[in-house]
Amino acid sequence: MRKGMFALAAVGLLATSSMAACGDDSGGDSGTDGGSSVGKVGVILPDTASSQRWSTDDPKYLKAAFDAAGVPVDIQNAQGDKSQFQTIAEGMISSGVKVLMIVNLDSGTGKAVLDKARAAGIATIDYDRLTLGGNADYYVSFDNVAVGKLQGEGLVKCLTEMKAVKPVVARLNGSPTDNNATLFKEGYDSVLNPKFESGEFVKGPDQSVPDWDNAQGGTIFEQMLTENPKIKGVLAANDGLGNAVISVLKKQKLNGKVPVTGQDATVQGLQNILVGDQCMTVYKAIKQEADAAAELAIGLAKGTRKDTGQTVTDPETKKEIPAVLLTPDPIFKDSVKDVVADGFVTKDQLCAGDFAKLCADNGIS
Secondary structure: OOOOOOEEEEOOOOOOOHHEEEEEEOOOOOOOOOOOOOEOOOOOOOOOOOOOHHOOOOHHHHHHHHHOOOOOOEEOOOOOOHHHHHHHHHHHHHHOOOEEOOOOOOOHHHHHHHHHHHHHHOOEEEEEOOOOOOOOOOOEEEEEHHHHHHHHHHHHHHHHHHOOOOOEEEEOOOOOOOOOHHHHHHHHHHHHHHHHHOOOOEEEEEEOOHHHHHHHHHHHHHHHHHOOOEEEEEEOOOOHHHHHHHHHHHHOOOOOOEEEOOOOOOOHHHHHHHHHOOOOEEOHHHHHHHHHHHHHHHHHOOOEEEOOOOEEEOOOOOEEEEEEEEEEEEEEEHHHHHHHHHOOOOOHHHHOOOHHHHHHHHHOO
């Protein structure tokens, strides 16, 4: 796997066009100045607790993209606080940003912010999470149903390799207020439900974790395991929840014996895979996501619109939202090295201390 191989699901580059699909009730007056001036872009990220990406990866890649284009950007993080999210948005709107890019905490809060931006003539982008009913100008994310399918297929692969017989499978889902969590679950349930229906797997506990809170995830899984100690596989929706599950399994000396999935290819998740405590993760090339979103925002800031060649349907409004959907990749122990090769994590980060030998044994250089 070579650097940059994680490509857009859409064919070809984004092409500049007038794009009538964006010209109805969203985006205000942006795009009318013919590129004669460059506006400022505001970006609101959700938190720093649910995944390392929001504190390190996305801010770094987004800032680099905007700086390279000479477009001013204000990147702030709501730290999981809905009131703070709205306060940040109001400040950005009143400051005169031309484009507002958000990762919503929930669709209700996100829609209120997008509505205010639209009323002020500000173009909008849903980044990573679709705001239901929000009617943003663009949506940039990964194919999140595909992410879930990879998780489901990964868990099946690991259970099969362990020769598990009628394993009880628990599902620890993401936040019920995050549309991505709904899509992930749609994906992995499409893989697991036929296994349950055939009797090959046994349906175990199935619960969502509010706000993707890892501590709550650990508590919920501990209760699951107490009530059903025969759990033999866990579909955990991301690496943070996966690590919470592994921490509980360690207390019972079950780590490495019960396969656990993840997502985000975090350093911690990859280390858990190398040591054998986590079955797999899903790698989403965040730089590509940030670059794609920045490209659209930069165009809007300069008064132009780009045709993405893709749309997603808002399940509430049934409106087609112009979209960029990226392709995720499954990562198992033998492909952890590919995440390093792609530049997402460094060898120094991953292979510190006791992990040095494991890295060497698994071809990470």
